Amino acid sequence: MKIVVGQGSCGIAAGAGKVYDKLNELLSDKDGVTLTISGCIGMCYLEPIVDIYDDNSNLKRLVRVEADDAQKIADAVLKNDLSILNDIEITDDDKAFLEKQTRIALRHCGIINPEDISDYTNADGGYKAIEKALSMTPEEVIEVIKTSGLAGRGGAGFPTWFKWNAARQSEGDEKYLICNADEGDPGAFMDRAVIEGDPHNLIEGMLIGAYAIGAKHAVVYVRAEYPLAIARLERAIEQATEKGYLGNNILGSNFSCDMRIKAGAGAFVCGEETALIESLEGQRGMPRLKPPFPAQSGFWHKPSNINNVETFANVPWILLNGGEAFAAMGTADSKGTKVFALTGKIKKGGLVEIPMGKTLRDVIFDIGGGIRDDKEFKAVQMGGPSGGCIPKELLDTEIDYKKLGATGAIMGSGGMVVMDESTCMVGMAKFFLDFTTKESCGKCVQCRLGTKRMNEILNRIVEGKGKQGDIELLEELCYAIKDGALCGLGQTAPNPVLTTIKYFRNEYEAHINEKKCPAHECVDLLTYSIVADKCKGCTACAKKCPVNAISGEVKSAHKIDSEKCIRCGQCKATCKFGAIVVD
Secondary structure (H helix, E strand, C coil): CEEEECCCCHHHHHHHHHHHHHHHHHCCCCCEEEEEECCCCCCHCCCCCCEECCCCCCEECCCCCCCHHHHHHHHHHHCHHHHHHHHHEHHHHHHHHHHHCCCCCCCCCCCCCCCEEEEEEEECCCHHHHHHHHHCHHHHHHCCCHHHCEEECCCCCCHHHHHHHHHHHCCCCCEEEEEEECCCCCCCCCHHHHHCCCHHHHHHHHHHHHHHHHHEEEEEECCCCCHHHHHHHHHHHHHHHHHHCCECCCHCCCCCCEEEEEEEEHHEEEEEHHHHHHHHCCCCCCCCCCCCCCCCCHHHCCCCEEEEEEHHHHHHHHHHHHHHHHCECCCCCCCCCEEEEEEEEEEECEEEEEECCCCCHHHHHHHCCHHHHHHEEEEECHHHCEEEEEHHHHHHCECCHHHHHCCCCCCCEEEEEEEECCCCCHHHHHHHHHHHHCCCCCCHHHHHHHHHHCCCCCHHHHCCCCCHHHHHHHHHHHHHHHHCCHHHHHHHHHHHHHHHHHHHHHHHHHHHCCCCCCCCCCCCHEEEECCCCCCCCHHHHHHHHHCCEEEECCCCEECCCCCCCCCCCCCCCCHCCEEECCC
16 A cells, blocks of 8 residues: 655644654554655635545545654554544545646645655656657747647746747857746645656656757746745755756757756845846846846846746646646636635635636635635625735626726736625724835835835724824825836735725724724724623723723623723633623
């Protein structure tokens, strides 16, 4: 039998390392048993996950496994009686999380060992796509990508073939292919999971792209906060080089390409391609004026092409299955599949890959299982700090570049942060704008100062100090920044504010006019009080109050001094009689 322990970052954080070590201790000397690892399969909410395959490759998936379960797993495997593991086996409901997906970029994640190249080459077409590409002309490869309709999965959705063709046609003997793995959106972890779980797929996709544009050098720009992804990618590059998939005269052809990794310092602005290039060159990550575009003058002012991880992860499948097969999925304007990181107030958080054209409702409720604790769905933030909030009345919006853009949000790299009734939309806008304000490189005045002024207004509103005209001033600043900012960071930074004003203007007005937070989330706008008829005078709340703001005699109704109250919520959490209310 083969036992596979999921060892993505999410699994390790949940304790998968301890599970693996214990299983290794129990089974390392047992014949007929193989213990190995995989990356994240996407069901992050069920980690740690252990898969058991018998001699006929039948799978038994165990979820939320603890180190204490290792002995039971070992006994079941050695006795060849897996029925004793039924109590930790995945349920049919949770199986549906994967069954309702269509996985291309993630097809190997959670299945193969990312640290063993033989697992990739023995899998579905591993390194067969580059072999096929080398039997074609670069122009023919680009034509296949054109037929597929593959668009950049990093956010803008620009046609991949067009960028490749522009770099191909640019004059110059030295060209560069760059992978943007600087995944900086809060709540996004798609690229990390692909690199951790299937690094050879990324390498192969980049090799095909390098061959198509005529590049001999490839660079993966990955954030330093992804140490596991970097370690596995480094190992994969070494293995690919040893096997002849990287280096000189790849697979006996005239094509040569080397690959290296650049660990970035975690600047969000380096997600913008010219800022990324500046960082690669050892400069401060700040965007360049365009034109010239990177295809004409990029890394070291040589023709360069930049795509993100997910874009490259689709390329090997497309080469093997044909551009028509990829284009058959999705919508007229958005082809293929898209990976999303489903996070926030969701029951089943993790990675979801679905064909374009599915609705937000399909992802959040059908796959994600709906809202945690069965609360009311309120909105979903699409596209991270550069995206926007989509309200519940637009839940049936199709996932398509144009249709999402029409809501005021964007597809982005694939972050999907779900919010329930307890989320303050003004506070949510402030959270994302605070992020972009801090991440602004400061090169242009509109972004450097404009986002700061907006952030100051939002802070004033959530503190109960908002005034008439603040909403209109925010809107004015939003459009001035969008029109004047140099790069995509500034041009999209106002989106969370604009969409929350558009769909949740009443919440802004309540904060400003009534000094109230309808979601009861903004601490400065909350008032704690005790309903005298319900208070039993047990003194439990008074004992818990850290600032002695609650007074009263035993068995008599208590009172809260609003001047002293710091609104920590401990009194409400302590009261067993529902006597404490928040307004």
